[in-house]
Amino acid sequence: MIIVTDPRVLNVFSVYPDEVRLRMSNLRSLLIEAASEIEGLSQLEETLKWGEPSYLTAKGSTVRMDWKPKAADKVAVYFKCTSRLVPTFRTLYDQALQFEGNRSIVLPLTGPFPYKALKHCIQMALNYHKIKHLPLLGN
Numbered sequence: 495m496i497i498v499t500d501p502r503v504l505n506v507f508s509v510y511p512d513e514v515r516l517r518m519s520n521l522r523s524l525l526i527e528a529a530s531e532i533e534g535l536s537q538l539e540e541t542l543k544w545g546e547p548s549y550l551t552a553k554g555s556t557v558r559m560d561w562k563p564k565a566a567d568k569v570a571v572y573f574k575c576t577s578r579l580v581p582t583f584r585t586l587y588d589q590a591l592q593f594e595g596n597r598s599i600v601l602p603l604t605g606p607f608p609y610k611a612l613k614h615c616i617q618m619a620l621n622y623h624k625i626k627h628l629p630l631l632g633n
Contacts, residue, residue: 495530500541514561530617554620571600582631587611
């Protein structure tokens with residue numbers, strides 16, 4: 495898989511406080527790993543949307559992630575709020591993940607990292623246009 499990276503993304507990561515940078519770097523690594531395991535996915539684009547690190551694929555829905563000083567104790571992974579993504583994630587992982595409305599999964603800066611559930615959600619988003627017609631996005 496080819497990863498096309500906008501250098502501005504690394505600049506955003508460089509200004510996060512240390513604890514935030516660690517969690518965001520873990521999220522970025524998980525996202526790249528999740529993308530690399532999607533059959534037929536040949537390219538992942540890493541760019542900025544609204545100043546936030548964002549990840550795009552040809553057959554997927556954009557995944558964004560960021561930390562905001564006004565919610566300093568958590569980071570969020572954002573999805574298109576009009577899609578079926580977050581409602582499906584909530585059905586599948588209500589006990590494992592925390593959500594804000596129909597737009598994001600929120601993660602505390604410290605504590606357990608819900609690796610398996612989060613990875614699966616990211617894979618569904620990056621493959622969304624191929625699976626959006628399936629009940630529970632194919633799960």
